Amino acid sequence: MAFLEQINNDIKAAMKAREKEKLEALRGIKKVMLEAQTAKGAGGELSDGDAMKIISKLAKQGTDSANIYKEQGRQDLYEQEMQQVAIFESYLPAKMSDEDLTAAVKAVIEQVGASSMKDMGKVMGIASKTLAGQADGKDIADKVKALLA
Incomplete structure (x- = not known):
């Protein structure tokens, strides 16, 4: 509240x-x-x-x-x-920089143990919850695709 x-x-x-x-x-x-x-x-x-x-x-x-x-x-x-x-x-936390987003997504990929595009769903689920409000969902998805490809 x-x-x-x-x-x-x-x-x-x-x-x-x-x-x-x-x-x-x-x-x-x-x-x-x-x-x-x-x-x-x-x-x-x-x-x-x-x-x-x-x-x-x-x-x-x-x-x-x-x-x-x-x-x-x-x-x-x-x-x-x-x-x-x-x-x-003004009520939202500051958006993450591209470097910070890359580092955060890499950490989630390591946490999940993802190795290919087959694991994108697992990575996106955790990354979306972790980075909610800090990065746009589309940006997160693009970064996950780029790092898993």
């Missing part, structure tokens, strides 16, 4: 400071977290890891939307979306 409490406190602070864009982004985060918390089978609890996944997903969706707006020449909507993405990303 610590993460949801932090979001609630930041919503109050944004309301007091009259930061419209930040308030809108934080309310979006809270809405999705509450939906996940009350979903069937969720048990009413939301771990910090799940909260990170939710925020990461929102940031990725926002980036995708912003790119579509930019392609369509809607600079105003692009900028608005990128402001929200920046707010989402």
Whole structure:
């Protein structure tokens, strides 16, 4: 619950400071977290890891939307979306550098004892859990493919 409490406190602070864009982004985060918390089978609890996944997903969706707006020449909507993405990303841990990602994936490969592409599923399962929020799933998959090939 610590993460949801932090979001609630930041919503109050944004309301007091009259930061419209930040308030809108934080309310979006809270809405999705509450939906996940009350979903069937969720048990009413939301771990910090799940909260990170939710925020990461929102940031990725926002980036995708912003790119579509930019392609369509809607600079105003692009900028608005990128402001929200920046707010989402401020709650996420810093992304791993390429060297750090390579080292982490190599460590997982050694841990699992993977030697070929047949073992990619095992490696991806552990790497995705270990590196959640620190690296994009596509980047992890690309790195695993490159190292196992």
